[in-house]
Amino acid sequence: MEEALNQIRTLASGFEKTRDHLLRARHLPGDVYSSNEIYALEKDRIFMTHWLSVGRVEEIPNVGDYMTFSVMNEPIIISRTGPETVNVCMNMCLHRGVAVASGCGHAKDFSCPYHAWLFDVGGKLIAAPGMKESEVDFRDAKLKQLPVKIWRGWIFTNFSSEPPSFEDYIEPYERELWWFQSGECRLADKVEIDVKCNWKFLVENLIDIYHVGVIHKSTFGGFVKGEKIGFQLEKDGGWHTQYQARPHSKSGEQVFPTLPWAKEESSGIACKAGIYPNLNLSMRSDSLRMWHVWPMSPDSTRIVCYLLFPEAAFSIPNYDEEMTKYKSFVRQIITEDAVMVESLQNASGSRFFVPGPMAPLEQALHHMEKHYIDLMTSAT
Numbered sequence: 001m002e003e004a005l006n007q008i009r010t011l012a013s014g015f016e017k018t019r020d021h022l023l024r025a026r027h028l029p030g031d032v033y034s035s036n037e038i039y040a041l042e043k044d045r046i047f048m049t050h051w052l053s054v055g056r057v058e059e060i061p062n063v064g065d066y067m068t069f070s071v072m073n074e075p076i077i078i079s080r081t082g083p084e085t086v087n088v089c090m091n092m093c094l095h096r097g098v099a100v101a102s103g104c105g106h107a108k109d110f111s112c113p114y115h116a117w118l119f120d121v122g123g124k125l126i127a128a129p130g131m132k133e134s135e136v137d138f139r140d141a142k143l144k145q146l147p148v149k150i151w152r153g154w155i156f157t158n159f160s161s162e163p164p165s166f167e168d169y170i171e172p173y174e175r176e177l178w179w180f181q182s183g184e185c186r187l188a189d190k191v192e193i194d195v196k197c198n199w200k201f202l203v204e205n206l207i208d209i210y211h212v213g214v215i216h217k218s219t220f221g222g223f224v225k226g227e228k229i230g231f232q233l234e235k236d237g238g239w240h241t242q243y244q245a246r247p248h249s250k251s252g253e254q255v256f257p258t259l260p261w262a263k264e265e266s267s268g269i270a271c272k273a274g275i276y277p278n279l280n281l282s283m284r285s286d287s288l289r290m291w292h293v294w295p296m297s298p299d300s301t302r303i304v305c306y307l308l309f310p311e312a313a314f315s316i317p318n319y320d321e322e323m324t325k326y327k328s329f330v331r332q333i334i335t336e337d338a339v340m341v342e343s344l345q346n347a348s349g350s351r352f353f354v355p356g357p358m359a360p361l362e363q364a365l366h367h368m369e370k371h372y373i374d375l376m377t378s379a380t
């Protein structure tokens, strides 16, 4: 970690430029997007300490349902252990560390594929064959348990041994995001795409309304009224905003029924929020989306878009056809973005790269980057 901290120290003058007033500020130094050491420090200071959404409750509806996942190579099992209980634990056998579960599905228990130690779906050890003579007390043995909080249908967990208060973390969004009633929606599908860039470029891209009228002009950019967008900034790099756009469809026409809580609003309402580090929430009058951005390596990232609709949407007459069109529309938007962020990634490693000035429309991005600098330069 010393190497990473040294690198961070060498970036001090670049960070000062990012911290300057928005109208004079410059983007982050290229090294934070390409260095292996800084990536490791981000794991330590960001992904292993922040609350992270790892999926939806409805993805594991029945007792025994489970899914497996990895956050920066830390494998976990997310399982339904009771009608009202969701469990998250490390997917790492207590014997040698092999993953005891894989993929997703339904299980009565997990048998480690290496030497067959047996765990219940919550991770409690229930049998260790060939270990009768061992002097180790296995009575309370369990896969390492992680804390779980549920918010509006999302499962949050935290890898820290001393996690900060979830209620404090979520409070601004619980208070302000009247439009993101994701607990009242159902998951229609997920769109997943791997992009060859650092995770921060994608998080920034999802905030960046400045580019929408340019690269998305053939998809949805023409419908966004960008010049007047103001952001409400929240603590710890969070933000949200409301503006005028059209539903996500090629023609801009609304296809799915209006969200019950948006009936009094104009049909052109659009809302967006960012919860640090990796969540981006968005609403059009007929739908919600949550984007999860997962670092895979310093220069590769997986983006997962959860497509959420109220119950009435699932019974429109031509649902399958409309959903196929909607999914390909979302995929096309990400594909348009991917070309840009991969080019940014290339630039960040160039010896000639100089961070450019921020645009006034990059206010939320500026807010988030200052928070990033705080986290990466803090003394602890």
Ligand code: FES
Pocket (backbone or CB within 6 Å): 093, 094, 095, 096, 097, 098, 112, 113, 114, 115, 116, 117
């Ligand atoms: S590693 Fe799991 S039983 Fe040996």
Ligand SMILES: [Fe+2]
Pocket (backbone or CB within 6 Å): 205, 211, 212, 216, 333, 337
């Ligand atoms: Fe975009």
